[in-house]
Amino acid sequence: MGFGVFIHRSDSIYDDSPAEQYQFPSQYLGRVENCVGDWIIYYEPRKVAATRGYFAIAQIAQVIPDPKVAGMYLALIEPGSYLDFINPVPFNGPDGVIERGVLNDDGRISGRAQSAVRPISAADFNRILSVGLNEIEPELPRLGGAGTADLINGFEDAAQAPFIFEQARDRVMQLTSRAIRNRLFRRLVLQAYDKRCAITGLKLINGGGRAEVDAAHIRPVEANGPDILSNGVALSGTAHWMFDRGLIGLSDDLDILISRQANDPESIRGLINKTGRAIVPLRPSARPHPHFLRWHRENCFKQ
Secondary structure: OOOEEEEEOOOOOOOOOOOOOEEEHHHHHHHHHEOOOEEEEOOOOOOOOOOOOEEEEEEEEEEEEEOOOOOEEEEEOOOOOOEEEEEEEEEEEOEEEHHHEEEEEOOOEEEHHHHHHHEOHHHHHHHHHHHOOOOOOOOOOOOOOOOOOOOOOOOOOOOOOOOOOOHHHHHHHOOOOHHHHHHHHHHHHHHHHHOOOOOOOOOOOOOOOOEOOOOOOOOOHOOOOOHHHHHHHEOOOOHHHHHHOOOOOOOOOOOOOOOOOOHHHHHHHHHHOOOOOOOOOOOOHHHOOHHHHHHHHOOOOOE
């Protein structure tokens, strides 16, 4: 087993869904198989406009031949393991290339940097995660809120210390904690939505400096919904309650839907922003994905 870097492009010809599967040709089979049971970092190449650089981690569960395409394979992602970084990690940092393994003996970038699948050292893995998951300005706690007592050192709401990994395998396993993942997912979604409710359009900050908006999973964690930004949406408390209970939903085009079973649809319309559409991030990859929106309509939304 070993850590790896997988290059992903949302506009590629490959059938990738980074929280679920990674499609690749047979030439990379050995490298991918070496990552089975271990963690990989996703990277978006520099030639992609507004690239995110290194943008997420996931654990490889198994590798299978692609049942739809001869000569292709699928790396299946362990459910619940995918996690988006809260900070973009560029290929070049303040101290040079952050992934030192792509340098040759002369300190120059080698052909390894072009490989779609490549092994990565624990030191490089640590270095990338320490930037991608560094909470520079921790989210302020909701006073008296539940769920903070079980956060481990380095993740409690009051902490100001940066996210530092001392041992790659020990630290990455901490990311399986639901409390930690919820915290990081909240920060990710609130950053993307500028702390504004996608349904009402309201951006409310309480007296303690905390945004009064929730990071809602479109497909819930309990239904194997991943911690990927495209499965999230920022919602105020009332909108979140209605969304979870299927009284409101979203079309693939992000039109806000009101259930015919709602007992007071006019009042719900009064809460919706004037456009009648969800207010979402500009970047397409950060918007709610139709894959998750369809799941919500088919399993939660009351038609």
